[in-house]
Amino acid sequence: MHNFIKCFIREEYGVWRCITPGTVLLPTGRIQVTAGIVLVRGTPFMNVEVAKLLDDHYEKNQSA
Numbered sequence: 001m002h003n004f005i006k007c008f009i010r011e012e013y014g015v016w017r018c019i020t021p022g023t024v025l026l027p028t029g030r031i032q033v034t035a036g037i038v039l040v041r042g043t044p045f046m047n048v049e050v051a052k053l054l055d056d057h058y059e060k061n062q063s064a
Contacts (some may be wrong), residue, residue, distance in 0.1 A: 001057045007033065008054060014041030016054050026053075 007022030018037045023030060031046050033039075041051040 001053065005057055006014070010058060011038075013063055014055060015039075021045050035036075040060055 001024060002047070004022050004024035007020045008016040008018050012019055016039045018033045018035050018039070021032070021034050023032045026048065028048060029046075030048060031048060033045075033050075036044075039045055039051040039054070041049065041055060042047070045051075
């Protein structure tokens with residue numbers, strides 16, 4: 001997730017804009033994103049709430 005989050009800019013809490021293509025492997029499968037896509041918390045992408053995962057990872061690293 002650490003490298004995957006670098007593919008995004010956080011526009012605000014729960015809103016992430018992809019700036020470069022990226023891939024992450026999750027227990028549920030592989031997620032691929034393309035530049036320009038906007039992920040919003042509460043809206044699944046490929047059956048995964050990716051924006052929540054990004055928020056959780058972001059917040060975890062801000063408090064570390």
